[in-house]
Amino acid sequence: MALVVLDPGHGGSDPGATNGGYQEKNFTLEIALKTRDYLLNNYHVDILMTRTTDTDVSLADRVALANNNGADYFVSIHINAGGGTGFESFIYDGSVSPNTVEWRRILHDAIMSRIGNSWDVYDRGKKRANFYVLRETAMSAVLTENLFIDTQQDLNKLTNSSFIADVARAHAEGIAQALSLSAKVPTAGSRH
Numbered sequence: 001m002a003l004v005v006l007d008p009g010h011g012g013s014d015p016g017a018t019n020g021g022y023q024e025k026n027f028t029l030e031i032a033l034k035t036r037d038y039l040l041n042n043y044h045v046d047i048l049m050t051r052t053t054d055t056d057v058s059l060a061d062r063v064a065l066a067n068n069n070g071a072d073y074f075v076s077i078h079i080n081a082g083g084g085t086g087f088e089s090f091i092y093d094g095s096v097s098p099n100t101v102e103w104r105r106i107l108h109d110a111i112m113s114r115i116g117n118s119w120d121v122y123d124r125g126k127k128r129a130n131f132y133v134l135r136e137t138a139m140s141a142v143l144t145e146n147l148f149i150d151t152q153q154d155l156n157k158l159t160n161s162s163f164i165a166d167v168a169r170a171h172a173e174g175i176a177q178a179l180s181l182s183a184k185v186p187t188a189g190s191r192h
C-alpha cells in the first residue's frame, strides 16, 4: 500500500506567517488533519503525519520521518504571506523524477478544480524552489501554499470551515489521483 507523509508546516514555537491572532501553523494543521481523514475514509493508503498537534518539529525530522519509512510521497502544506492572493505549488528546482513533475501537475490541477471557480481562488501557478523539505526528501515531494494569511479576502476563506474542508478534500483527491489509490467501496453490511 502506498505511504504518504503529510507535513503541516511550522508548529509549536514557530507560528509561520501571522496576521494578528491568526497563525499559519494552525491552518496548516487543520488542513493536513482533514486531508488525512478524507484519505483514510475513502482510499486504501497509509498515512504518516510529521505532527498532529501544535508541536515543534525540525525540518530535518520531517524529512527523516519520510526517508526512514520509505514514503512514496511527501506533501507539505503551508499558508502564504506577503500581500498576494491565491494558490500555488512547488517542487524542487533541481533534478527531480518524472513522477514528481506529473504528480504535482495532478495535485495542483485537482486543487484548483475544486477551489478555483467555486471559491474564486486565483491560480498563481506551478512553481519550483530550493526548499529544504523538497530538496532533502528521497521521494517525490510537493509543497502547497494555500492562500495568503495577510490578504483579507484570502483570510476570510481560511477562517471558513467549508473552505478548509474543500481544500483538504482537494488535497486528498489529488494525492489519490496522482498515486492511483484504490477507492474503498462500501461493504454489503453498510448498504441500506
Ligand SMILES: [Zn+2]
Pocket (backbone or CB within 6 Å): 009, 010, 016, 017, 024, 078, 079
Ligand atoms: Zn509556511
